[in-house]
Amino acid sequence: MRKAHSRPFAALLAPLLAAALFSGHALAQTAPAVREQGALVFDGVPETPAALREAVAPYYNARSATFQDWLPDGSMLITTRFGDTYQVHRVAAPGADRTQLTFFSEPVNSAQGIPDGRFLYPRDVGGAEYYQAFLRRLTGEETQLTAPGTRNQSFVVSKDGKLVAWAQVTPGKADYDIMLADPARPEGRRLVYKGTGAIAPIDISPDGGRILLAKYISIAESRLYVLDMASGRVDPIGVHDRPVSYGGGKFTADGAGVVVISDDGDDLAALVVIDLTTGKERPLSYRFVVADWERSGQYQENACQGAILKDPRARFGPECAPRPPYQWGVESFTLSPDRKQAAFVTNTEGWSKVALQVVDPAGLNGPPMPVEIALPKGVVTAMGFSPDGGRLAISFSTYAGAGDVWDYDIASKRLTRWTTSELGGLNPAGLVEPELVRYRSFDERAIPAFVYRPARKAKGKLPVIIQIHGGPEAQELPSFSARRQSWVKELNAVVIVPNVRGSSGYGKSYLSLDNGAKREDSVKDIGALLDWIAAQPDLDADRVAVVGQSYGGYMALAVAGRYNDRIAGAIDLYGISNWVTFLENTEGYRRDLRRAEYGDERDPAMRKVFDQISPTSYVSAMKKPMMIYQGANDPRVPRSESEAIVARLRAQGTPVWYVLAKDEGHGIARKGNQEAVRATEILFLKQVLGVE
Numbered sequence: 001m002r003k004a005h006s007r008p009f010a011a012l013l014a015p016l017l018a019a020a021l022f023s024g025h026a027l028a029q030t031a032p033a034v035r036e037q038g039a040l041v042f043d044g045v046p047e048t049p050a051a052l053r054e055a056v057a058p059y060y061n062a063r064s065a066t067f068q069d070w071l072p073d074g075s076m077l078i079t080t081r082f083g084d085t086y087q088v089h090r091v092a093a094p095g096a097d098r099t100q101l102t103f104f105s106e107p108v109n110s111a112q113g114i115p116d117g118r119f120l121y122p123r124d125v126g127g128a129e130y131y132q133a134f135l136r137r138l139t140g141e142e143t144q145l146t147a148p149g150t151r152n153q154s155f156v157v158s159k160d161g162k163l164v165a166w167a168q169v170t171p172g173k174a175d176y177d178i179m180l181a182d183p184a185r186p187e188g189r190r191l192v193y194k195g196t197g198a199i200a201p202i203d204i205s206p207d208g209g210r211i212l213l214a215k216y217i218s219i220a221e222s223r224l225y226v227l228d229m230a231s232g233r234v235d236p237i238g239v240h241d242r243p244v245s246y247g248g249g250k251f252t253a254d255g256a257g258v259v260v261i262s263d264d265g266d267d268l269a270a271l272v273v274i275d276l277t278t279g280k281e282r283p284l285s286y287r288f289v290v291a292d293w294e295r296s297g298q299y300q301e302n303a304c305q306g307a308i309l310k311d312p313r314a315r316f317g318p319e320c321a322p323r324p325p326y327q328w329g330v331e332s333f334t335l336s337p338d339r340k341q342a343a344f345v346t347n348t349e350g351w352s353k354v355a356l357q358v359v360d361p362a363g364l365n366g367p368p369m370p371v372e373i374a375l376p377k378g379v380v381t382a383m384g385f386s387p388d389g390g391r392l393a394i395s396f397s398t399y400a401g402a403g404d405v406w407d408y409d410i411a412s413k414r415l416t417r418w419t420t421s422e423l424g425g426l427n428p429a430g431l432v433e434p435e436l437v438r439y440r441s442f443d444e445r446a447i448p449a450f451v452y453r454p455a456r457k458a459k460g461k462l463p464v465i466i467q468i469h470g471g472p473e474a475q476e477l478p479s480f481s482a483r484r485q486s487w488v489k490e491l492n493a494v495v496i497v498p499n500v501r502g503s504s505g506y507g508k509s510y511l512s513l514d515n516g517a518k519r520e521d522s523v524k525d526i527g528a529l530l531d532w533i534a535a536q537p538d539l540d541a542d543r544v545a546v547v548g549q550s551y552g553g554y555m556a557l558a559v560a561g562r563y564n565d566r567i568a569g570a571i572d573l574y575g576i577s578n579w580v581t582f583l584e585n586t587e588g589y590r591r592d593l594r595r596a597e598y599g600d601e602r603d604p605a606m607r608k609v610f611d612q613i614s615p616t617s618y619v620s621a622m623k624k625p626m627m628i629y630q631g632a633n634d635p636r637v638p639r640s641e642s643e644a645i646v647a648r649l650r651a652q653g654t655p656v657w658y659v660l661a662k663d664e665g666h667g668i669a670r671k672g673n674q675e676a677v678r679a680t681e682i683l684f685l686k687q688v689l690g691v692e
Contacts, residue, residue, distance in 0.1 A: 035047070045680060062421075070385075078418075079109055084672055087100055091419060132144060165180050192227065220245050256275065271333055338389055350448075354394060394407070471502075557576075626655070632660055
């Protein structure tokens, strides 16, 4: 393998190599140069100029802090990055120093406290996602909780801290088991339930005798069970005869019910209580944000008020139901330690709103109106009540702030900042706020998208970058994005981030619009976006690039093939290039979950659809330059998916830059790798968009 050239020669070589790469059939005739930079392998990629690397670095020097848990002494556990990876830190009080607790080359992205003062954290190796969990105190050595050679997730701790339950799966298997241990004696871990599919514990009852289990089937369907640890009996609760999506789950204070997010009987999700004796579900919250409810005026209507006077339960009925566009679903919640108060987050087209709600197990008077917490406009990343229940920790991100942690004092209604994360030298005044727009797709459906426009004026029309999220059920949010802000500033480009059909956050009907044989309808949504771009007087329809990661990588490939003449280039990061080989080679614990979303390749009819919609089936139409990135240890979208499309593209003479990270999995977790790959992206975009 050839070594990298020295910088002066590379500076002379880069324009020549770039010209060769983007000259039609040059790649088919000459073998591309390969160079290594740390754990990154650049195949056919020119070296990034030093000036560009220096310009990109501040965006990735920006830090964020995410709340993880409270410790018994009232201090907080957070995760933030001081070096190359995120690690666990402790913050003793608002504004206090961030004291680093873990020091690993591998990232540690989550942690939770144990009542005896210890904390638990999972980590993996090289992004392979075979997580092992460890326990330690603020100082001293760590103790391994989980069995070597297994994958572990979904850790829950009992109220007294004497039990921790989690889900465990072995390599190549699809069925998780439920494990239990005393944190003081991890070597005594034992199997308490042999599960099937993606089953996991989500809570331990207040008396420590039962475990609430959730089985994930797809984003549109999950099931709940209660495991009695003494007898081993497992009882189903909630709905099992039709698709319902449940989120989270906590026992009520008396253990007689379960608080959970449910979309049963509605397109959007609400916070409900399931009675464990009767099995009935009743609302605990409305499917809206209180400010939007008051603004709509629906609650003040005589019809609603008159109905409530006759029967308090009418507030759940059609007379009092909010109407679009004021209706939004609950996406997450947490309960206070005494389980008498809930805090929940509603997703209002990407922005978060937080409200407090009293948990009334009897439910005689129906749910009281929630009390909204006034927060800056942004996206909530985590929440948790303090040990005494008097404060609520909230971490959130804004377009101009990578993320920090605050607490809300419930009695005084005061918000206090705990962390102040650095922007890495970026000027917050230079960061742009996204605008929410909607454009019409092929079937007249309105597709939401966030648009980032540069503040710097241009002489002519602006180039455009379309970024498509993964999932496919994810949702692009208006939180801080170093990548988007760097594209806007360094390329003076307009960045458009659509939430095409199949995205979450807009109800289960919207979520299902791209399932199975309807997969390419979401690709058509990008075709409609290209039409919208062409109609904008300030956007250059001849200079459009598409970027996507994971499922979004598939979308980038699909757009490159279906709309080759309407884009200038594409960036595919660990995307699916062939649906059949992807489903056959993804990790065993994910295969059935992906089949539920994408379709089953073993079904001849579905396999025929896959043959038609797989990018490898129409790769001959992909003529525009492409950059492809892949993590070597990716368990979700295997390396073979990227390398198959690289080989096919190069064989037909399509220019390709290929970057492989030997120490990454599904994404880019390490700061050094992020800077190098993102700078390469900007170099690629500069060339395909003709930006000087």
